[in-house]
């Protein structure tokens with residue numbers, strides 16, 4: 001069983017959003033695997049960097065939908081996105097500077113953040129998008 005399983009319960013019913021969430025979970029699993037099997041810093045750093053850039057793109061995609069459709073929760077949703085990006089960028093910088101190693105705690109943080117965000121925020125957005133196609 002993967003570390004972060006993208007279960008059906010995590011699907012919000014929007015094809016593009018679900019697909020990107022699955023890719024994010026996949027990257028978290030790859031990073032977890034690289035950590036667990038003691039892969040090189042280079043390899044771990046590469047996955048971390050992919051995770052950061054894919055997360056930025058994914059959040060932008062959601063925010064574009066919110067803007068286009070006049071989603072009332074845009075501002076608060078965007079604040080949450082922004083806060084995670086800041087944290088992941090800090091993580092990436094520290095990691096690249098050699099001042100930290102990835103920990104299982106970090107992996108749990110990422111997995112829990114994504115899970116909670118999808119269930120609480122992205123699900124609301126998907127419901128809105130279905131009602132406002």
Ligand SMILES: [Fe+2]
Nearest residue numbers: 021058062122
């Ligand atoms: Fe999302």
Ligand SMILES: [Fe+2]
Nearest residue numbers: 062117121122
């Ligand atoms: Fe989101």
